[in-house]
Amino acid sequence: MQMTMIQALRSAMDVMLARDDNVVIFGQDVGYFGGVFRCTDGLQAKYGKSRVFDAPISEGGIVGAAIGMAAYGLRPVVEVQFADYFYPAYDQIVSEAARLRYRSAGDFTAPMTIRMPCGGGIFGGQTHSQSPEALFTHVCGIRTVMPSNPYDAKGLLMACIENDDPVIFLEPKRLYNGPFDGHHDRPAVPWTGRPLGEVPEGYYTVPLESATVFRPGADLTVLTYGTMVFVSEAAAQESGIDAEIIDLRSLWPLDLPTLVASVKKTGRCVVVHEATRTSGFGAELAALVQEHCFYHLEAPIERVTGWDTPYPHAQEWAYFPGPARVAAAFKRAMEK
Incomplete structure (x- = not known):
């Protein structure tokens, strides 16, 4: 069926929550409100407050808690409301999540996914518009993913949730509600064609490490x-x-x-x-x-x-x- 990227991401989380009881979703406003971009809209009502829940405004606390959950055996999917907000959690990502497998000689892993809306296009200014991917690709032990269309977004997110290593999942905000054809410099110009895409409703994955x-x-x-x-x-x-x-x-x-x-x-x-x-x-x-x-x-x-x-x-x-x-x-x- 036809989906925007937001709908595709929501579908991915819906499918994985249903498939695996170890999947939990949390972050700022992702529960009752459904996320600032509505990516998790309706998931708390469907799966309950123990599976989809809100967290305090503490990115370090959100990511730190996710690391503990992941080491324990859960598969947390956390949302940092804007990629610009991840800096307080950077030490947790680099010093703990990225190194857990190596430091424990493989006894522990951190199968966690950190979703971050990134990039500009919503007139959010310098604290809501950054593209920090290079700060993650530099770090050994974590994966960094950025989809460009709804089909890949859903398939990659499900692959990331199933992966046993920590993943930074960057979501370009300009593509959230598509379609976007790339020709125009300002959002006031009507968008056509892409990337409102055909996306399967059920489970599938897009292989990681594949361009x-x-x-x-x-x-x-x-x-x-x-x-x-x-x-x-x-x-x-x-x-x-x-x-x-x-x-x-x-x-x-x-x-x-x-x-x-x-x-x-x-x-x-x-x-x-x-x-x-x-x-x-x-x-x-x-x-x-x-x-x-x-x-x-x-x-x-x-x-x-x-x-x-x-x-x-x-x-x-x-x-x-x-x-x-x-x-x-x-x-x-x-x-x-």
């Missing part, structure tokens, strides 16, 4: 994820450049073979992400392409990213890489 070829092409390879998948698609359509768009989906661990095969085929590479440029995840992608594809490259690797500034509230639509900026990078790559 997908979102758009086949021959001229150059685009490595991207989340909202920027659709912006890159729009740039390819508007520029006329036959770009092959790779939707990473699982940022870390990374599906390196798919990336390498595409770049070796096209000989050119453009990396696109919404987060700030310096030390962003795109830098790691560029380094990997350089290491594995150097003799196949016909031009320098291009990066299109957000600015190296605090998130600009009044100028967020200029901050985002849009089709024009991405298309300009495509043209630079083709000219060299």
Whole structure:
């Protein structure tokens, strides 16, 4: 059936709550209210307050409690209301969740999923709009996932809940209520087509560590994820450049073979992400392409990213890489 990403995420949690009594969901306002973005709407009424419940405004407490639950045998799915709020919990994520398997020589694991709405597009300013994925991909022992469409969102979330390692599950807010076609710079323009997608109602999973070829092409390879998948698609359509768009989906661990095969085929590479440029995840992608594809490259690797500034509230639509900026990078790559 047709679903938005919010509906797909809710369906994933609904299915997993029904399949596994060890799955619990909690966080700020996720119970009675159904979450600030309504992703958990109706789940407490269906499964009860012991399975879906609210937590105090304490991200460190939420994540710390989830680690204890996971070590005990539960599979907690917690929501940090905005990705910008995770910083008080970062020590728990890095020092406890990520290291539990290694420190206990495999005796304990932390099968927990931390959902975080990320990115801009709702005029939320610098404390509601960040894209902090690079702060997680740098940490050994945790997985980092960011879907771009409802089908992947549901399948990946169920795979994450079943996984025995801690997962950071980042959800681009601009894609929540879709559809979004990537061509437009402001939400006032009507959105069409994507990503209101066909999503199975029941159980299925999308394999972790698997990228997908979102758009086949021959001229150059685009490595991207989340909202920027659709912006890159729009740039390819508007520029006329036959770009092959790779939707990473699982940022870390990374599906390196798919990336390498595409770049070796096209000989050119453009990396696109919404987060700030310096030390962003795109830098790691560029380094990997350089290491594995150097003799196949016909031009320098291009990066299109957000600015190296605090998130600009009044100028967020200029901050985002849009089709024009991405298309300009495509043209630079083709000219060299």
